[in-house]
Amino acid sequence: xxxxxxxxxxxxxxxxxxxxxxxxxxxxxxxxxxxxxxxxxxxxxxxxxxxxxxxxxxxxxxxxxxxxxxxxxxxxxxxxxxxxxxxxxxxxxxxxxxxxxxxxxxxxxxxxxxxxxxxxxxxxxxxxxxxxxxxxxxxxxxxxxxxxxxxxxx
Amino acid sequence: xxxxxxxxxxxxxxxxxxxxxxxxxxxxxxxxxxxxxxxxxxxxxxxxxxxxxxxxxxxxxxxxxxxxxxxxxxxxxxxxxxxxxxxxxxxxxxxxxxxxxxxxxxxxxxxxxxxxxxxxxxxxxxxxxxxxxxxxxxxxxxxxxxxxxxxxxxxxxxxxxxxxxxxxxxxxxxxxxxxxxxxxxxxxxxxxxxxxxxxxxxxxxxxxxxxxxxxxxxxxxxxxxxxxxxxxxxxxxxxxxxxxxxxxxxxxxxxxxxx
Numbered sequence: 527x528x529x530x531x532x533x534x535x536x537x538x539x540x541x542x543x544x545x546x547x548x549x550x551x552x553x554x555x556x557x558x559x560x561x562x563x564x565x566x567x568x569x570x571x572x573x574x575x576x577x578x579x580x581x582x583x584x585x586x587x588x589x590x591x592x593x594x595x596x597x598x599x600x601x602x603x604x605x606x607x608x609x610x611x612x613x614x615x616x617x618x619x620x621x622x623x624x625x626x627x628x629x630x631x632x633x634x635x636x637x638x639x640x641x642x643x644x645x646x647x648x649x650x651x652x653x654x655x656x657x658x659x660x661x662x663x664x665x666x667x668x669x670x671x672x673x674x675x676x677x678x679x680x
Numbered sequence: 681x682x683x684x685x686x687x688x689x690x691x692x693x694x695x696x697x698x699x700x701x702x703x704x705x706x707x708x709x710x711x712x713x714x715x716x717x718x719x720x721x722x723x724x725x726x727x728x729x730x731x732x733x734x735x736x737x738x739x740x741x742x743x744x745x746x747x748x749x750x751x752x753x754x755x756x757x758x759x760x761x762x763x764x765x766x767x768x769x770x771x772x773x774x775x776x777x778x779x780x781x782x783x784x785x786x787x788x789x790x791x792x793x794x795x796x797x798x799x800x801x802x803x804x805x806x807x808x809x810x811x812x813x814x815x816x817x818x819x820x821x822x823x824x825x826x827x828x829x830x831x832x833x834x835x836x837x838x839x840x841x842x843x844x845x846x847x848x849x850x851x852x853x854x855x856x857x858x859x860x861x862x863x864x865x866x867x868x869x870x871x872x873x874x875x876x877x878x879x880x881x882x883x884x885x886x887x888x889x890x891x892x893x894x895x896x897x898x899x900x901x902x903x904x905x906x907x908x909x910x911x912x913x914x915x916x917x918x919x920x921x922x923x924x925x926x927x928x929x930x931x932x933x934x935x936x937x938x939x
Contacts, residue, residue: 529722529725532725532726532729533725535729535733536725536729536733539728539729539732539733539736539834539837540728540837542736542841543836543837543838543840545844546840546843546845547837547840547879547883549844550776550840550879551879580867581863581866581867582863582867583863590861590863593863629762634766634864634868
């Protein structure tokens, strides 16, 4: 084995090691894996997003149709969730509703999208559309609080 | 009888301390700047090839399988709690914090450490080291230093490759075979893995293991009894002592870093 070939192999070994470190590093930051398909964005405001995370799934009847692309706070201090929906699923009317659900007792939270009715007054949601009908995450502490201290307003 | 056994204990204690002293002076002599650093670069590259590149296959294969097994076992446990989407977190954290540095160091001790000991031991037995000294070349600089640096550079890179390949293997089994959601796999992992806490601490571990394993291997070879039996004993004790040192140090480091 001549020294040129050895140098080449050592160089590629060092490169492979650096690539592995980079991959581990990008895992910590937000890496964009496999996001090359066409998509459009919808936004929705919630009272409480609970444990929802960026890149959580958006499901319609259990089928993943998109991912959460960002979670931010609106000017009126209500959480605003931006959702990236696959362009194959572009027939949702603006009467659709979204809810933050939990898979299993300890599982990850995701957004469940329920398509609404269609009549002459509804429109199909397009890029930048807003879903008005939202249901927030269930927060266990709030539920226990309501249960313990009653809800005198009702 | 009693005096004899006390004397035996004292003799083995003294020889142990003398061995530690020789190991210290070996490392000091090898790391002492000799003013010919650039001339040693071709030697370092050759050793990087022998120590690093040739260990790559065993590291990649075992990393892949350990990641796959972790994922399979983790899935069967987590699915009982309906929390199988935390699989990515489990695989990534156990690889980055423990299995990556420790298992790659153990494999490195078996694959590269034993070869270093045998090579240097045979050089001593065939009096190549003495010949170098006859030609006024310091064998610590010519033989020991390139091998030491090659080990210290290679093992952290091998550990990083091990962890990365292991996570790929975990993804392969968890997502492609068992059907965990791929977005949840990565997002839970990204939310729980911290650069400083997990990746950097794992890298520090593997640098320390690299120094310890290479040092033990070089010392055992340099200190071997120059017979075929002595070389075989030295090779065995390299593997045994570096494995024990890795596991013991790992506990101490884990207690310091995550305790």
